[in-house]
Amino acid sequence: MVHMATIVPISLSVGANRIIPTVAIPHPLGNPTMTAAEEKKLRRHLVDKALKALETEVTEQTVFKDED
Amino acid sequence: MGKLAGKKLILLGERDGVPAPAMEACFKNSGAEVIFSVTECFV
Amino acid sequence: MTYRVVHYINQFFAGIGGEEKADIKPEVREGVVGPGMALNAAFKGEAEVVATVICGDNYFADNIDDTSDFIASKVKEFNADGFVAGPGFNAGRYGTACGAICCAVGEKLGIPTVTALYPENPGAEMYKKGTYVIVAADSARGMGKAVPAMASLLLKQMKGEAIGTPDEEGYIEKGVRINMFYEKVGAERAIDMLIKKLKGEPFKTEYKMPVFDRVDPRPAIKDMSKAKIALVTSGGIVPFGNPDHIAASSAQNFGEYDITGVMDLKEGEYQTAHGGYDQTYANQDADRVLPVDVLRDIEKEGRIGSLHHLFYTTVGNGTAVANSKKFGVEMGKRLKAAGVDAVILTST
Amino acid sequence: MDLQNQQRVKDAAEKYDPADIVVVLGSSDAEGAEIYAETVCNGDPTYAGPLAGVPLGLAVYDVFDQEIRDEADPEEWENQISMMEMVLEPEALAEAVKGIRDQYSKYTL
Incomplete structure (x- = not known):
């Protein structure tokens, strides 16, 4: 399981092992200030990261940051 | 003969402490009779 | 007597x-x-x-x-x-x-x-x-x-x-919270506690957080192109009208909804039931919380095997840990029975 | 203390005059020594064995108690016990048993 959440400390405290930080509480996988196309690109980027996280072996709680 | 003369000894040794046979040897000549001696082991 | x-x-x-x-x-x-x-x-x-x-x-x-x-x-x-x-x-x-x-x-x-x-x-x-x-x-x-x-x-x-x-x-906490009256107001007690903490002195919280479980990380997905991926959310995304009446906070139940053939969560068809955040953006486009649209694209491209036809949803707003645990266990059972390989869980 | 050993201590106290009996302990730690001492003086503190609720009041000493040491054969002590004496905490052991003896023993040496 991968947890996509904005408040990473909560995700860590409840014990998620693969964590993707997201955009904002009311729209974790979107950004209403963007155009629809840009927004979908952003969402795609985050979900791609989540899939990559699922393909990555982890031994402890891991936050997948946005360096790639 | 000392204070133990005529006494009845119960020796409760422990494997990781002082085992009962060691105590028995020490009090062999004390004039006391060992009536029960055992070494317990907790592991 | x-x-x-x-x-x-x-x-x-x-x-x-x-x-x-x-x-x-x-x-x-x-x-x-x-x-x-x-x-x-x-x-x-x-x-x-x-x-x-x-x-x-x-x-x-x-x-x-x-x-x-x-x-x-x-x-x-x-x-x-x-x-x-x-x-x-x-x-x-x-x-x-x-x-x-x-x-x-x-x-x-x-x-x-x-x-x-x-x-x-x-x-x-x-x-x-x-x-x-x-x-x-x-x-x-x-x-x-x-x-x-x-x-x-x-x-x-x-x-x-x-x-x-x-x-x-001298008993072990039963997990019950009881209201207490103190001479000092909360703000003063909080400052007292903070000062103690800064001085490195022992202090006692008045509101202990529950201890959460830890689980060992699951192994990575070997072949994503064959994996069945499911979506779960605590962001309260539900079909419009919230048919199972999931509460806006302190949820008592979770929903299971079929998205067979659904390519995009459209305004007026899906909404959020969550009462703990501004619902405007999720109601406009629920994909902002539950990314069905991009997962359909990804599925079409063959990057994943398939998107599971059911998604699970509840509201993580003041919902009791015990209830969350219960929901999680039940969702887990159903997902496992359906042969799901991995879950994307989104939270608001 | 082992339940069978409790029974044997109990039997011994019935067979002989309790005033004549001296229990000597060779425990490895003070806490354990206290439990043993209490068992033969005041009854099994864990209430699991035959001595539960049976205060025999026997005289009890740790083997490192000076009074008992004085009665031991010095040569045998050297051979048999001096090694353990260096490893264990003889004073703490003797003190722990004395504490129980002072409280519960009806007899002494």
């Missing part, structure tokens, strides 16, 4: 024997046996152990329900005002038995119960919500401390006196 108490112990404390006697059936003896002597002394005449129930640890573990029923019926026969089990110290089976029987007797007969266990005894975690569990040492060496604490807590319950905090009475 002298309260009547029934006491539960295992075969070892009854002097019947150790492991080789662990399968003996429950039996009842009038009066005290073993640790009941210490219990009686600690009651100081205010209560009396009228009977002792003895059961082998293995027998109990193999026959939990029947034995609990049997013991409860005996406790009733003896017209008991209270029930004590143990202390079970760090003995796993005995401790579990003590907790289970206290809970069963309390539930069936409505009388006060108490046991005493080492905090790491599995029985403590399992049953601390249903009975008072006095904190005991890990071995019978702690008998001298545990028994008076059990006696005192049981007497207080039987007399209907107020029960103090876990610290005052």
Whole structure:
């Protein structure tokens, strides 16, 4: 399981092992200030990261940051 | 003969402490009779 | 009046024997046996152990329900005002038995119960919500401390006196929050606590957070192009109209919805039921919380095997940890049965 | 203390005059020594054995108690016990047993 959440400390405290930080509480996988196309690109980027996280072996709680 | 003369000894040794046979040897000549001696082991 | 108490112990404390006697059936003896002597002394005449129930640890573990029923019926026969089990110290089976029987007797007969266990005894975690569990040492060496604490807590319950905090009475927290009145307002107490913390002095929180489980990370997905991926959210995304009436906060249920053929969560077809954040953006486009649209694209491209046709949703707004756990376990069961390989869980 | 050993101590106290009996302990730690001492003086504090609620009141000493040491054969002590004496905490052991003896023993040496 991968947890996509904005408040990473909560995700860590409840014990998620693969964590993707997201955009904002009311729209974790979107950004209403963007155009629809840009927004979908952003969402795609985050979900791609989540899939990559699922393909990555982890031994402890891991936050997948946005360096790639 | 000392204070133990005529006494009845119960020796409760422990494997990781002082085992009962060691105590028995020490009090062999004390004039006391060992009536029960055992070494317990907790592991 | 002298309260009547029934006491539960295992075969070892009854002097019947150790492991080789662990399968003996429950039996009842009038009066005290073993640790009941210490219990009686600690009651100081205010209560009396009228009977002792003895059961082998293995027998109990193999026959939990029947034995609990049997013991409860005996406790009733003896017209008991209270029930004590143990202390079970760090003995796993005995401790579990003590907790289970206290809970069963309390539930069936409505009388006060108490046991005493080492905090790491599995029985403590399992049953601390249903009975008072006095904190005991890990071995019978702690008998001298545990028994008076059990006696005192049981007497207080039987007399209907107020029960103090876990610290005052020496029991393991039951996870109950009780409102308290203080002389100082919250802001002042918070500042006092902060100052203590800054000075490195010990301080005590008034609002302890629950301890969450830790699980070992699951192995990575080897072949994503064959994986079945499911979506779960605590962001409250539901079909428009919230057909299962998932509460806006303190959710009592979760929803399971079929998205077969759904390529995009459209405004007016999906919405959020969550009452803890501004719903405007999720209601405009629920994909912002539950990314069905991009996962459909990804599915088409063959990057993943498939998107599971059901998604699970609840509202993580003040929802009790116990409920969340229950929902999680049930969702997990269904996902596993459906052959789902991995889950993307989104939270708001 | 082992349940069978409790029974044997109990039997011994019935067979002989308790005033004549001296229990000597060779425990490895003070806490354990206290439990043993209490078991033979005031009854099994764990309430699991035959001595539960049976205060025999026997005289009880740790083997490192000076009074008992004085009675031991010095040569045998050297051979048998001096090694353990260096590893264990003899004073703490003797003190722990004395504490129980002062409280519960009806007899002394």
